[in-house]
Amino acid sequence: MTEYVQLSTTQRVMTVTLSRPEKKNAITQDMYGVMAQAIRDYQDNDDVRALVITGTGDFFTSGNDLQDFAKGPSGDGLPPVVQFLQAISTCVKPVIGAVNGPGIGVGLTMLLHCDLVFAAESATLSAPFVSLGLVPEAASSLLLPEAVGQAVANDIFMTGRALTAQEAMDFGLVSRVFDDAGFADAVAEIALGVANSAPIAMQRTKSLVRHRGEAIATQMQKESVLFAEQLASPEFAESVAAKMQKRAAVFN
Ligand code: COA
Numbered sequence: 001m002t003e004y005v006q007l008s009t010t011q012r013v014m015t016v017t018l019s020r021p022e023k024k025n026a027i028t029q030d031m032y033g034v035m036a037q038a039i040r041d042y043q044d045n046d047d048v049r050a051l052v053i054t055g056t057g058d059f060f061t062s063g064n065d066l067q068d069f070a071k072g073p074s075g076d077g078l079p080p081v082v083q084f085l086q087a088i089s090t091c092v093k094p095v096i097g098a099v100n101g102p103g104i105g106v107g108l109t110m111l112l113h114c115d116l117v118f119a120a121e122s123a124t125l126s127a128p129f130v131s132l133g134l135v136p137e138a139a140s141s142l143l144l145p146e147a148v149g150q151a152v153a154n155d156i157f158m159t160g161r162a163l164t165a166q167e168a169m170d171f172g173l174v175s176r177v178f179d180d181a182g183f184a185d186a187v188a189e190i191a192l193g194v195a196n197s198a199p200i201a202m203q204r205t206k207s208l209v210r211h212r213g214e215a216i217a218t219q220m221q222k223e224s225v226l227f228a229e230q231l232a233s234p235e236f237a238e239s240v241a242a243k244m245q246k247r248a249a250v251f252n
Pocket of ligand 1: 022024065066105
């Protein structure tokens with residue numbers, strides 16, 4: 001259990017809150033483990049009917065904790081990040097992404113597995129994998145081009161461009177933008193409505209809209225092979241060293 005992920009359930013709504021504001025809610029393997037278990041518990045509990053993922057402080061999440069990732073996975077079995085991606089991408093019940101501030105890397109890609117995505121006005125979304133010496137994950141190399149078109153997806157992946165909340169809405173990654181002050185209340189009200197709605201019709205609607213589990217799993221598998229190779233590469237080592245030394249990365 002890590003204190004960096006807070007779990008709460010009220011009125012049939014479970015909320016998973018990334019709570020590591022001093023590191024901009026960067027996600028460690030331990031945090032992924034807690035998030036994966038929370039999603040599995042949500043799926044198994046008929047009394048809970050909506051799941052919200054959000055962050056504390058001024059960030060949604062700055063993505064994978066780069067130092068933690070550089071160490072590589074510890075222990076046997078599926079790495080926690082893979083468990084999280086499997087849990088969120090196969091969850092049969094509604095998942096709501098509440099993007100309270102900037103989302104980087106998995107802060108964008110996890111949203112492709114959420115059924116409803118709302119953003120605060122100050123939120124931005126980016127996925128600068130290439131500049132980190134990495135490749136896209138979470139089946140985002142399949143789902144992002146489908147969502148926003150190949151040119152915009154490549155602009156996000158290859159230039160590291162950050163979308164404003166409004167742009168993310170214009171591109172269809174987000175369905176509604178709320179002002180920062182009213183964001184949490186607005187999301188809570190919508191989540192309550194989802195939780196009080198007909199649960200079987202809700203799940204069936206999700207299964208009709210999301211029916212490509214096999215293609216998503218296959219793409220994640222392809223990505224994970226290349227992602228692991230890049231994690232062990234000099235390109236990633238240089239990008240992490242550059243970030244720690246607060247300088248631009250140099251790829252020779
Ligand atoms: N992994 C590990 N630590 C991170 C992190 C990440 N993804 N993102 C931020 N942090 C840490 C910083 O190292 C810093 O730690 P320190 O106070 O011990 O030095 C702290 O969080 C605050 O970040 P800082 O860079 O001082 O804040 P900022 O407002 O100037 O910039 C970011 C915030 C998120 C733009 C910047 O930290 C950043 O670019 N982080 C890396 C994002 C990234 O590449 N994510 C991976 C996607 S796969």
